[in-house]
Amino acid sequence: MTLDSRIPPGPIAEKWDSHRFSMKLVNPSNKRRFEIIIVGSGLAGASAAATLGELGYRVKVVTFHDSPRRAHSIAAQGGINAAKNYPNDGDSIHRLFYDTVKGGDYRSREANVHRLAQVSLNIIDQCVAQGVPFAREYGGLLDNRSFGGAQVSRTFYARGQTGQQLLLGAYQAMARQIALGNVELHNRTEMLELVVKDGRTAGIVCRDLITGEVFSLSAHAVVLATGGYGNVFYLSTNAKNSNVTSIWRAARQGAYFANPCYTQIHPTCIPASDDFQSKLTLMSESLRNDGRIWVPERGDDDRVAGQIPEGDRDYYLERRYPAFGNLVPRDVASRASKREVDAGRGVGPMKNGVYLDFADAISRLGAPVIEERYGNLFQMYERITGEDPYKTPMRIYPAVHYTMGGLWVDYNLMSNLPGLFVLGEANFSDHGANRLGASALMQGLADGYFVIPYTIGDYLAPLLGEKPVPSDDSAFAAAETSVHDRVSALLSTNGTKSVDHFHRALGKVLWDNCGMGRTEQSLDKALSEIPAIREEFHRDVRVLGDGESFNQSLEKAGRVADYLEFAELMCLDARHRKESCGGHFREEYQTEEGEALRDDENFAYVAAWEWLGVGREPTLHKESLEFESVQLATRSYK
């Protein structure tokens, strides 16, 4: 199959408008004749459900959460970008577009990114009208801040709870549609299979997490908005239950998985304190504005931080990047910390962190100023570590944070499987090899509020009068059987080790070999170890309880089983991409100064993988990336 990205012709700034005009429409009174399943109730899923329900489509929403409001989007802290240019500091749609393409290290599709920048304006309008209490100036107008090294202030925020407030807005809009009967909610329900019939997406198979009942839902189209797969690493900043299952199940049915190796590692997280650590907590990037990062010169220096004199400290970011210092981009800062820790200069009881020190800032500005800027973060840090950052430097270390890879989609956000749409972090579009801060929330809401409502109509219009494949069709029955079989296999393995044991083992292999730095050799190692863990998992996992009631170990086991297949694809992708770009750093491909070395000649493409079965080599499909509006250039932060 050839990949048709369906990028509309014409100048970049006019593509979306002309495309909207050329797409087919579904007449308002016919919309109720179409059924749509949306899996996921995060920003992307909830905004899509609210909007499609309101347009008159018959929508079913499936989420494994007890309430749609608990989706992982709720945890986003920093903010959401939009090219409103309210501060009058030089922002524009074109600049946001340009920054996103550049930030993504020239591995994203220009047309999609431009549309994202365009609709960013509508997102803010929509959210304010819904009652999202964004931060305001004293004059009553919206406040903006600069984020993640951007040169303009285009980030809108609601204290440190932007994701929460945006999600509540979308959830409430969806709640209204639920009350009106336009959206049917299936909470505590997990999608475990995608059903494709005669080349079209026909529906999904789910498991009711409370009763264990396995059932099918059929529809004219399925929308996956199930978030990212950072938890494949076990430890990440993602919510514990975030997972790859829905998109992996789709990949197994033939949906192409694009750029699975592009993962973002966030530099400022609290390091693990214990082998029993269950997740990592992000500390806002803004801390790097005033904190100085350092490690002791000597790895065996056991003195407490305050007693290490200046001369025995290495402020390695300031030393290596004099121009940007502590403010180098996420990927650069992360790799530099890893280098120090790997060299044995890590700090803290497990020697797994670096210092982020506010002593200078406190003596320069006074503790009250620092408290005003970062008080809540300091408090959160103290709650977790028991250490007071006003007195002793914070310890930080990079952690997996976001996955740029995801299912391949065309300009309409439809995968290569007709009728399967993918939104939000679950798709690969927009962020290339590296995502800019505050742009994931923007993308989720752009996809759900302003893109899918148009593009899904173009797919549905010609299907008018056709009924969805009935959910008792043999295709559904076969998929249900496969779910039942997987569930019983997990329950009857009766091995000796817990699910978490395997998840931790997989996470360690990935972190060590397919994490911040990757090499041909490390990836070969991972590729030989993953199948062994997978084999042992299916032989020796112990999942207690039954399949007919609430069973969280069983849920986890299913997700880890999928990770164990997916992880291989991730490493294969990382091994095949013989260049460094954004979050993908192949140590063999770096400049003399240790910076990422892209290979535009050979790798300016999206790698879309077609899965062919466990243990079989997947097929690579390439979508080449054309840059017409942005000039390819090398990033430099010296």
Next chain:
Amino acid sequence: MSEKMHMELKVWRQAGPGQPGRFVTYDAPGVSPDMSFLEMLDLVNERLVEDGEEPFAFDHDCREGICGSCGLMINGQAHGPERATATCQLHMRKFSDGDQVTVEPWRAAAFPVIKDLAVDRSTLDRIVEAGGYITVATGSAPDANLIPIPKPVADASMDAAACIGCGACVAACPNGAAQLFTSAKLQHLNLLPQGQAERWDRTISMVEEMESFFGSCTNHGECEEACPKSISIDFIALLNRDYVRAQLKQRRLAGQSFP
């Protein structure tokens, strides 16, 4: 590294909705003070799996105090001993070596137990569905800066909107009332200029929906104490005020349209 602690846990075990439950005591040695409360439970569960006993169920997700999934009665206190802290943000250093810790699910008529420590809180969603939104069709919004909102108003709305919907307020209330939750949602929207058009209808519908599931508020104030986000009970006063005004308006409107 800090000394390990030895705890004794009394955990509520219940096989399913409507089934009888009981406390089971578990010995929990080797607890690090740096663990979060949920990580301590993970540890105990991991050992249960090793011993062939089914681990106990409890809801959790973000483990950052924002999603509202977690929520346990710890020694009789909703979310445990630390103020303004959700269960997932509570750390074991707040306990002492040798402590006995009782862990129970939220107890409230409107929150039936699903299994062990997990409860069904979907009645909170029903309250939101009854009117906890501002009607605005996607794409129809005016420019975001068209209506200035005084900063104190936006801040007060945000104070209310910070609610994470965990249900601790209900669990802490002797009457099992959901006034703090409902008032927080209501005032988040009622305080904003955008929320005015539907203010009175919203108030009536949400309060009535709430009353159909939850107990009545008799001003104990336990809810504010238990709230991991320190939502103020002043919002309940505002709910009561709005409710009275909404009823009056409803009567007047009805009087006008049907003389």
